[in-house]
Amino acid sequence: MDPRKKLTLFDAFVALGLVIVLAVLLLNVRSIF
């Protein structure tokens, strides 16, 4: 695999952070309906 395409721990952090942030937004949206 091209080393430049290799996923790192840093990518995993960003992905997990993104999931959590989107979950917060989703819960916020749900709270108004």
Place this chain on the structure above:
Amino acid sequence: MKRSIALRLAALAALALSIMWYLTSGGGDHVDSMYKLAPQASRFVPMQGGIYRAVKIAEDGSQETLGFIASEQAAGYAGPIMVMVLVNLEGSVKNLLVVENIETPAFFTRVMAAEFMEQFPGKKANSTFALDEDIDAVSRATFTSRGIAEAARKASHKIVAQEFDMELPPARGFALSYEHITLLGLLALVPFLQRMRLVKTRYLTLFAGFLVIGLWQKSPLSLSNISSVLGGNLPSLADLPFWFILLVGVLFYVVVLGRNLYCFWLCPMGAVAEGCAMAGEYGKLNMAPSSRHMKKYRKLRLALAWLALVVGFASLSPSIASYEIFAPLFALQGNKAQWLMLPFFLFTGVFVARFWCRYFCPVGGILDALTTFRTEVLKWIRAKS
């Protein structure tokens, strides 16, 4: 290059459309709310100055006035709060209702869950409604409590002034409080230190920001402040909130000085993030992501801020745009996912310096984008002249 400009314009257009949708959808005369406030009333007769008379029509056709209704708004934590008040013929508050608010849901639910609203009925309509004198605030939701009390005061006093022969307490004028003066001092100090190239002193100002803006006022700049201003909800001078002074000061840095001096000099969350990074450095845990990696996620925080704003305005509740970790960190408020967010970003912050700030913080994203935009505009103007 052309494609990226088109993308930016499309994003801005979508944001502008959602804001317009928000601005044109609100309002109305809140008839439903009036029925909630006075369920026995048969109709509401509009009078002068936006006051309504709640009238009950008996079976024999006779009319009985139940009281007077008025709505007013005041600044809360994230924006204005509109409160509708019913004052009975004896001149006492009979009932009240929050009809519009854009508070962060966690704060608003906290106030509604407490017995805060039950303190108002029975009070004389010409009371001062002053927080901690007349009305007890809900702890850790002081801004929301103050906003509701102030809006209730304005509405009740409006009714008293027009319908009753009662004396009103003197109006409060604009007065700077300790927190305002401390903040103005900090805001003035930072550009001076930066100009003198005393860069190391930023650790001191960051710590001061952590204490004053974070721990004391619990009011770091957040996306809900920005959405409040974008939605046209400017606070009045008489109850100028702390966050508004902070926002104006930071925008002054960006527009006039051309620098984002908030993130690295004042932001309480930045101070916490740097603390985490220092711990990482001490334990030799830091991982320095390659510049290729940093570049890859460079636009993430701005994209998230955009998404949150568009969703907030389109759903007519700009406060839901707030997904920051400040609420759980400084005000100990938040939904479950926000509580998960806090340890996650503190933990990752140990490994990657300012992980939250660089890739997720919407305020940092917007401030940096504005600074870049200002530089580009100046360059363009210079090239033309």
